Amino acid sequence: MEPVEITYFSNDEPGGPTVLVGGLPGIGQVGKVVVDHILHEIDAEKVAEIHSIHFPPQVVNRPDGTCRLVNNEVWRYRSPTTTYLFLVGDCQSVSPEGHYVLADRYLDCAERFGVKRIFTLGGYGVGHLVDEPRVLSTVTHAHLRPAVEEAGGTFDGDEAGSGIVGAAGLIIGLGARRGLEGVCLMGETSGYLVDPKSAAAVLRVFCRLTDIGVSRDRLQGRAEDMEQALEQVREFERVRQNDELSYIG
Amino acid sequence: MEPVEITYFSNDEPGGPTVLVGGLPGIGQVGKVVVDHILHEIDAEKVAEIHSIHFPPQVVNRPDGTCRLVNNEVWRYRSPTTTYLFLVGDCQSVSPEGHYVLADRYLDCAERFGVKRIFTLGGYGVGHLVDEPRVLSTVTHAHLRPAVEEAGGTFDGDEAGSGIVGAAGLIIGLGARRGLEGVCLMGETSGYLVDPKSAAAVLRVFCRLTDIGVSRDRLQGRAEDMEQALEQVREFERVRQNDELSYIG
Amino acid sequence: MEPVEITYFSNDEPGGPTVLVGGLPGIGQVGKVVVDHILHEIDAEKVAEIHSIHFPPQVVNRPDGTCRLVNNEVWRYRSPTTTYLFLVGDCQSVSPEGHYVLADRYLDCAERFGVKRIFTLGGYGVGHLVDEPRVLSTVTHAHLRPAVEEAGGTFDGDEAGSGIVGAAGLIIGLGARRGLEGVCLMGETSGYLVDPKSAAAVLRVFCRLTDIGVSRDRLQGRAEDMEQALEQVREFERVRQNDELSYIG
Amino acid sequence: MEPVEITYFSNDEPGGPTVLVGGLPGIGQVGKVVVDHILHEIDAEKVAEIHSIHFPPQVVNRPDGTCRLVNNEVWRYRSPTTTYLFLVGDCQSVSPEGHYVLADRYLDCAERFGVKRIFTLGGYGVGHLVDEPRVLSTVTHAHLRPAVEEAGGTFDGDEAGSGIVGAAGLIIGLGARRGLEGVCLMGETSGYLVDPKSAAAVLRVFCRLTDIGVSRDRLQGRAEDMEQALEQVREFERVRQNDELSYIG
Numbered sequence A, B, C, D: 001m002e003p004v005e006i007t008y009f010s011n012d013e014p015g016g017p018t019v020l021v022g023g024l025p026g027i028g029q030v031g032k033v034v035v036d037h038i039l040h041e042i043d044a045e046k047v048a049e050i051h052s053i054h055f056p057p058q059v060v061n062r063p064d065g066t067c068r069l070v071n072n073e074v075w076r077y078r079s080p081t082t083t084y085l086f087l088v089g090d091c092q093s094v095s096p097e098g099h100y101v102l103a104d105r106y107l108d109c110a111e112r113f114g115v116k117r118i119f120t121l122g123g124y125g126v127g128h129l130v131d132e133p134r135v136l137s138t139v140t141h142a143h144l145r146p147a148v149e150e151a152g153g154t155f156d157g158d159e160a161g162s163g164i165v166g167a168a169g170l171i172i173g174l175g176a177r178r179g180l181e182g183v184c185l186m187g188e189t190s191g192y193l194v195d196p197k198s199a200a201a202v203l204r205v206f207c208r209l210t211d212i213g214v215s216r217d218r219l220q221g222r223a224e225d226m227e228q229a230l231e232q233v234r235e236f237e238r239v240r241q242n243d244e245l246s247y248i249g
Helices: A027-041 A096-112 A142-150 A167-177 A196-209 A219-241 B027-041 B096-112 B142-150 B167-177 B196-209 B219-241 C027-041 C096-112 C142-150 C167-177 C196-209 C219-241 D027-041 D096-112 D142-150 D167-177 D196-209 D219-241
Strands: A004-008 A018-022 A045-052 A058-061 A067-069 A072-078 A083-089 A117-125 A135-139 A181-189 B004-008 B018-022 B045-052 B058-061 B067-069 B072-078 B083-089 B117-125 B135-139 B181-189 C004-008 C018-022 C045-052 C058-061 C067-069 C072-078 C083-089 C117-125 C135-139 C181-189 D004-008 D018-022 D045-052 D058-061 D067-069 D072-078 D083-089 D117-125 D135-139 D181-189
Touching (some): A018 A027, A027 A196, A027 A219, A058 A219, A142 A196, A167 C058, A196 A219, B018 B096, B027 B181, B058 D167, B067 D167, B135 B142, B142 B181, B142 B196, B167 B181, B181 B196, B196 B219, C004 C096, C027 C196, C027 C219, C135 C142, C135 C196, C142 C196, C196 C219, D018 D027, D045 D096, D135 D196
Parallel strands (some): B018 B117, C117 C181
Antiparallel strands (some): B045 B072, B072 B083, C072 C083, C135 C181, D072 D083, D135 D181
């Protein structure tokens, strides 16, 4: 097995402006809620599936009694003006090095489909409940900032912000080295639970920046459904944090 | 040394239906107890031995004063209708990445011997004592479910189950990507001690699903014998959990 | 992505005596404060940029709202007599093995530019506040010692010193295997905060050993500015120490 | 840099019976004390030096103010009947996988010098002070046992012994796979301090098994001297155990 294996279900030639949208699990599951919600509202097709030795070593159960390896996926949707590739799935890397290896391969995949611009969506943990979550934003190129601000994103460069750890930051950071433009939108969140309010804030800014126009009506219900499914994927973290490695099996 | 080294003791051509049965150490040692018990009751031959840098770095003592590297092994038994390969041994991977690398090589080994179907046996930790342990089951293909249910396996897809972390899940999950059918049978167990009652429940379901017919009479005694042998293999975990790495030697 | 990627911005032929000066983040940020201060006071040019999968998987925010991958850099300054290469940046390795891999590549880079002698600057944590920090020193070759002592460096070989863990020691240790001379200067520091007093002591010794002559006037202010920027880079450590890996994202 | 680098200082053809004696740091420093003591008492020459990315990333200070990378070394001594190779040094692997990689390379080195038999010396932590430490022994081949017992080694195969974690076990375990005979002698020790009494017990058994005949007179003093030197090498463990990785530097 290769460290990262990508199975492609489409060989279409790239054409027209193409955008990658990353919404992987993370703080408050904000990015994951947003992208999973969008995929329920639009008619996208799966174009790639990603497995990796850097993912947690586990399977998750489906409601029908079958199971599947944890994985990430890329779904494609063509709007009238733009092709969108949504990177979603179960997990991030279990090791620091794996984060780099995976982000690099996500970008290989994105470039194969012609991507020139990247949005990554996530949560920004503030450790307490937030009534009106801001959407803290960062961009790889200064010329991208005005549009993000106009859409409602906040830039707080004057405050001491924390760096962005994990896939949401790394994908745009490594993307910039390849000449790709990147925008990261992070909804403020307490960080402890799936946070639909933070997700709604991020979705609002994201929709204003693109021609994706989905309702936020069912976001709350989706977040509740997700809570249960996420339990399974958190199992590996739980096992590891309890130092119960000898209990794996 | 290669990351995983498999020594083969048989070059037989595969023939007839062949099944892999995984019973590695894990929660409550359920899978290990079941497969070790079966191997005592039948007349199997060792066909492969597996060493890996992903195993704990240690030797275990034999009663005669000699020692040997920890390892896993594959034993073969031919019933009237089916060839069985039993994957047993001392250990699972010490790192998340190693789990993937090892499971992948177990499957190479299985395919070399013509395996088309996989059973993995294990325990499912519930954190409290269980009087009548259920055998929680999952399958890689929906058509496998009815037979497992008929044999007494439980599918609780409606409850929020935890994902299956470690070899038992990974072997069937990665196997499915190669087109192999997989069934995972996990006996409910408190998770703290070698659990012969949970093992008996798993053995009952397993025997009904195959033409392996072994008595459960000596299972209790075998579990007690195993407790002592396992002490040695747990040594590495003990050392690591105590952060006593400087005490290795 | 390669484990370590170095982008060179200069192809100049090496010429004349060339010296590497390492000032990476570490205890009390002493080495980083010294070298960042020097680079503000002199007119150096960036000649190389280093990215690595062994760095923390994160981006840091710039004041203008843009972000960049964490990285290390090499800056060159030509004094009347000597060429100096300053190794500075955001981070050290996140794994023990990565320290070796990175130090080895830093040395490849140094040799490409003709380096024959190395200074590494750092802090030496003593766990309590120090009024007049000594500059504890070590060298790779005994003939280097008298000059360092004359410049104010202390050698306490008679006391039981702790080994030097991390890049400051490894770069000169691995350098010596290549025949490069190395001097390590470590300012005593409590270890908890950015320590400009310790940095001033190191800078004094360093300047006496070279023909770099910069004022120590603005060192205090620089250390204060640095405190805020460092918050971001510490984010990965904070996430990891809290075992909040599931919060990454 | 290769993961393990061995520099050879001798190209002598192997000749006559050749024995490897491993005495690396570990529990109670027993093996290290024994072999370091022997090397002080006999006239051996250094034939190889080992560096590895799996060693702690650090340098240690010498009394003269210079420093050197941590490393392991092989010293050769020719008795009237036998050639001995002593494997000694500063450290074991910092990762489980590294233990395998290093042990495998130690064996490459041993075979290059014609080794057919291996002794590894170490401590066996019992967690409390021991007045008359036994020398717990294990062998790779049953025919080696009688001689070890005659020399005073104890085999307690009937008790539940712990497995041997780390280099002492791995070197003979992996050696057996190459057809090399191995004996591991472990002195009982509390495990907390350098333990000269345990070392004396191991030395006694070892000398009876070989034609190495060194006095145990100065063992106590050597152990005391070692305590200070070891402080430096423990620095990496201290840093890591305190989760003070951000303090490296």
